[in-house]
Amino acid sequence: MTAPLLEVEDLDVHFPVFRGPLRRRAGTVRAVDGVSLRVMPGETLALVGESGCGKSTLGRAVLRLQEPSGGQVRFEGQDLLHLGKRDLKAARRRMRMVFQDPHASLNPRLRAAEIIGEAFTIHGCTRAERDAGVAELLTLVGLGPDFAQRFPHEFSGGQRQRLGIARALALHPSFVVCDEPVSALDVSVQAQIVNLLMELQERLGLSYLFISHDLHLVEFIADRVAVMYLGRIVETAPAAALFAGPLHPYTRALLAASPSIDPDRRAADAVIEGELPSPLNPPSGCAFHPRCPHATDQCRAEMPPLAALATGHDVRCWHAADWMAAAPARAEALG
């Protein structure tokens, strides 16, 4: 078995909260709390969850754009969290990010060539190398070298996101965090960008950590899926297994809430009610219990572990085994 490209262990990102006139520490927001995950070479791991669950923070922490407060991140065999300035800079050649908002993520004062070429300048390439690289990248993302001298405002939303992707791919990284790369785009453009990302993955052997809340998109693009709820991973499974038989009540509710044109996939569970609880003051026991239709006393008292139910299928639920057993029956009932 090959070694994972990225290995995250027990990662915490906690933010202290200060309140009142004396700015006393009022508590801690556990945006990411004890998350472990791994991404294999060439694989797409999708991270799904509703807004505020900590998926973007996790994506940033993995690249050390947000300093984690604890845990371990191993990338290409090196311990990312203990790298010095120089080694971190070298590691940034290999790992990148595509941002959600293609308007906010491009400096309005720089030309396309300067935006894409920045990585080359930072990592000490010559001018000739940079110019050649920029032209190559522009062609790679389907824009063409003619666009090099334009400013971001002269591009459409989809073109801007292509620019963002070209920037992320400069100097051949192996790992890209895609933080909702298409959710700010028109539906018609979304498909083009997703296809581009998949095509590039195949051509360049990239690994993606694909953050999204669009389950249809995830089903289409992901090899494996991790579902996040309130800073923790509640279920992780190969994409096919997850969509065929979701085990965590939250995952089931998510899938049920997502509109589908497939008549075989109807809402089996009640749609979840209520709001995401405050990560400043998380519920006792299982974080999902206040919204879970199946919650028992055990759920209210104790946090369930992330337990393996099948190969590569981990669920954080006390009753996961019951759902597993009930799954074929339910499928029959529906079928």
Added chain:
Amino acid sequence: MTGFIIFLLATRRYMAIVGLGVLAVFFAAALAAPLIYSWSAATLVNLSQALAPPSLTLPLGADEMGRDMIARLVWGARVSLIVAGTSVSVALVAGLLIGGLCGYYDNRITFVTMRAMDAVISFPRILVAIMLITILGPGMASLTLAIAISSVPVFARLFRGPVLSLKTRDFVLASRSLGAGDMRLLFRHVMPNISALIIVQGSISLAEAVLIASGLSFLGLGPQPPVPEWGAMIAQSRSHLMSSPHVVLVPGIALFLLVLALNLVGDGLRDFTDPKAGRAIARPA
């Protein structure tokens, strides 16, 4: 520059164009001063024509020492523009550095620095300048320095705000994710995005600097006689205001026009650089 003029014409901001014209005249006069009038014409005493009223040979008359007023006016424009220009440039650079660094780095040192800036701001600017000149001694150089130092805190505070908000923008994060260092982020990504603010604030501060410079010179804290500084000219001739008003009116009106022109151009620049102003759309008359 051409873009700016076209914008002003298209949006019918005629006052700013007038300001630009007045400014051009003053700049030309200041630049050409040594070519039209010798330094001695502006400074040598000639009591035979003391307080001469405006005439063909002396278009603006002569002052109480018999010096040609127009020569003094032109040389005075030079002094004012040099003092204001230098002090604002120095203050802009220092203010940008302090404001930029204090906005970018949020720690104990920058906190103390900004509180020190606040302490300076709490005094009237002219008072700060007087204190500095008292220490440095009067003269053109110390006047320039005093104005520069007294405006640094204003710039630092003004520039810190946008830096504070710009540094959290996605494009800065994106550059960091490529491996960019702090200096690159600050000077390549954050600073260029406040250039409009720098230009506008610079032009308006120029007006303020001209005014403070002549105010201090009026008090005798600027360049010493016989250097023709407008504020000093008003101070020296003010006892003749009733008998020969031109000796006070000439530098006074010049000062008024220059400050007004700088403010008008500053307003025009502010509208020009504001993306919400709607460039091509003319304002309803």
